[in-house]
Amino acid sequence: ATSTSNAVFSQNKVLTIDTMNPNVKNVEYAVRGPIVQRAVQIEKELREGVKKPFTEVIKANIGDAHAMGQQPITFFRQVLALCSYPELLKDNMFPEDAKSRARRILQACGGSSLGAYSASQGIDCVRQDVARYIERRDGGVPCDPDNVYLTSGASDGIVTMLKLLVCGEGASKTGVMISIPQYPLYSAALAELGAVQVNYYLNEEKCWSMDLSELERSLAEARKHCNPKVLCIINPGNPTGQVQSRQCIEDVIRFAAKEHLFLMADEVYQDNVYAEGCQFHSFKKVLFELGPQYSNTVELVSFHSTSKCYMGECGFRGGYMEVINMDPEVKAQLIKLVSVRLCPAVPGQALMDLVVNSPQPGEPSYTTFMKERTTTLSLLAEKAKLTEEILNTVPGITCNPVQGAMYSFPNISLPQKAIKEAKALGQAPDMFYCMKMLEETGICLVPGSGFGQKDGTYHFRMTILPPTDKLKLLLAKVKEFHQKFTRQYS
């Protein structure tokens, strides 16, 4: 009824669902989709006194650490306060290293104010600090600050790079290879740009690893109808929580070199590695270890962000990208493109600087900083283990180890009757399942269909971010719900 009356009402409008940009219409974004909208409604109903079989909504739908109670790093926030209100520099309440960091950042700002636009590529000294951080991280592989671009979160960088790369029509349209399951920013950006999404499937049986044969299959298939130019990898993985092995990364780089693909490495979870035997290997480091034949030719961009790792500072929208082997003419075009929006938010740039230039041994804030950082990362490791273990006790749920990032993506077996009922409602079966879970338990998860999955398999994504007690409660409720759901539809 609503849609009919809207249609009548819209007839006189310039901008309607029928006249708007069709690419935008094709965009989907499950992380903030119908489940989350319903969760917000339910919270409102609870506040208004509506009776429910639960008293609060527990959100495990989005990698938003502070929203789940994680505390910010004291040092970062001290420096941000000092930069915001430099009068505080006169005060004795802040440690000297916080003050000197703040002075250094302010000196690099126009008029010594966070309120001035920065260079569009980002503040010079921040880009230099990022370069030194990357060099340390990668055991001395050189990094040129001119290759570093500060961004408004990694999202901004990813969309900007795809925008540069996408062109053509019909069979020569740019194809972009993304993992399935994927973080839906990628599919959304590709839809918006009208590019061809080329799926390659992660191997769930082998802990969501990448198979060379699957990459080959996917590429060969894509070449029949588009021009695949880009290969995107998320490592550590969202939504799947795997950490790729060094061997795998090497294989991917050789594959990209051989097949003439531009590599986009989303490495925003680079500090989030928990499983024993796992380690973060940056694409750049492995590229350089493969020797000049690779390191002088393969085009690579890597993304990082203030939103994840131990910081969890999503709201500041800080991030950077490093481009490697990018054509100098294209770099000039990239700088021009980012100039149009003037600059990334300066407080986010300042925060990115603190992340790559954190307190050092001997500085007054070092001990507290390290304690806070370690506590957060150990808690995450503990919750990763807990999640995997409890989920695997549920008959009908199979969960790979959460090796890294902030998510588990368990496989759920759904009874035929449930699948039928969902399809009759025009819903993906795991959407039907998650919506029912939300209504009955107050737990907000995202259905696997929002990220993509092999046909006939069903999953959900849940974050490991709730505080341990709440996480245990959540997992117990998921267990109970799954068993009840299975009985109900068998």
Next chain:
Amino acid sequence: ATSTSNAVFSQNKVLTIDTMNPNVKNVEYAVRGPIVQRAVQIEKELREGVKKPFTEVIKANIGDAHAMGQQPITFFRQVLALCSYPELLKDNMFPEDAKSRARRILQACGGSSLGAYSASQGIDCVRQDVARYIERRDGGVPCDPDNVYLTSGASDGIVTMLKLLVCGEGASKTGVMISIPQYPLYSAALAELGAVQVNYYLNEEKCWSMDLSELERSLAEARKHCNPKVLCIINPGNPTGQVQSRQCIEDVIRFAAKEHLFLMADEVYQDNVYAEGCQFHSFKKVLFELGPQYSNTVELVSFHSTSKCYMGECGFRGGYMEVINMDPEVKAQLIKLVSVRLCPAVPGQALMDLVVNSPQPGEPSYTTFMKERTTTLSLLAEKAKLTEEILNTVPGITCNPVQGAMYSFPNISLPQKAIKEAKALGQAPDMFYCMKMLEETGICLVPGSGFGQKDGTYHFRMTILPPTDKLKLLLAKVKEFHQKFTRQYS
């Protein structure tokens, strides 16, 4: 030579100037173009001790108030410091109203932290405060917070709206009417989206006003080859500094209604009105005064920002847009679209909140706030007058009154010999002029060709932002340069 060797080098690259998105290649952005890049180089040369006929570069190329020494509003920065580092709430050094604003903002943030993602449309209570601000500004015309979207600066809102509106190919491609001269974000966004830029000329003889007949000419012309759907207005104007009369706005609204055009009103300079007899009239207010026939039908979006007015807080990238009469289905699409990038930077949202919910009479910070605000705006008014007066004393320079915004856009007559020499170099004549001025005086202006102008006329844009002393020096140097330049090429 460079371009040949690059071309050879590029042959093996995936991403080259020839394979990249051609729409991005078509983007131009003069405000940060070649002149500004050269200015940055010259600053570096000065630091390295290279001898020049001047000792510092004076930048009058961009509306970046803090970079030119304008001080931030104390209250705003106090609240931002409190929000960044809530430990400070325990301190006695901050006024109570700053603390209560900070508490209110933090309560509205996930986990009471600026570090949590907000709702994609923006924090609820900030949108409510924006709505109340708009109602006060517009003498009670109602504003629904659901129509308010927080953005990363106005730039973000403008690009997002254009993205929604643009579609079609060939003769049915969306045409977007923009003023000439324009703020080049518009032409850049249209190039990127592959839309048709439809120019209408402002009337320089009548102080850059909008002529109905010119709008009609432009639209009729455009209808021959595209589908014009959108009319953009910047008021107060950038780069032209005019403030449109109420009558003019009424005419534009009637025109949009009659011609079925979607209105985009860029009102980021709404507090920057200096000239006697001039007043800011919001498009929304005038729309509602025209009665329900208009206020129930004409689709309008208005943009605001923390970057301009008396705040000048560009680096925080705060802003909002209000949509009026937008189709509900399109609104849902808009929310989905903004979800993909998660949310605008939260410190910028907090700052936007402070702007629309500033200290009130009776609150401890009120007096200081009003003093700071008034001082900044009076200084700007003084500098607007000064700029106009001094420029008009120069033979060959004609300058309209700077009624509002932060710019003057004087007409400069250039000798034929200079025009010829510029053309021989493949440069726009006013680019040639501005580049010479930069090299000889250290003054950085933007040539009129970067904004668009009537064929055969030449201009430059200069901001009125430098401190009064420096502005006087700058104007004296411009005068001297112009006279010398005229002599040299006569």
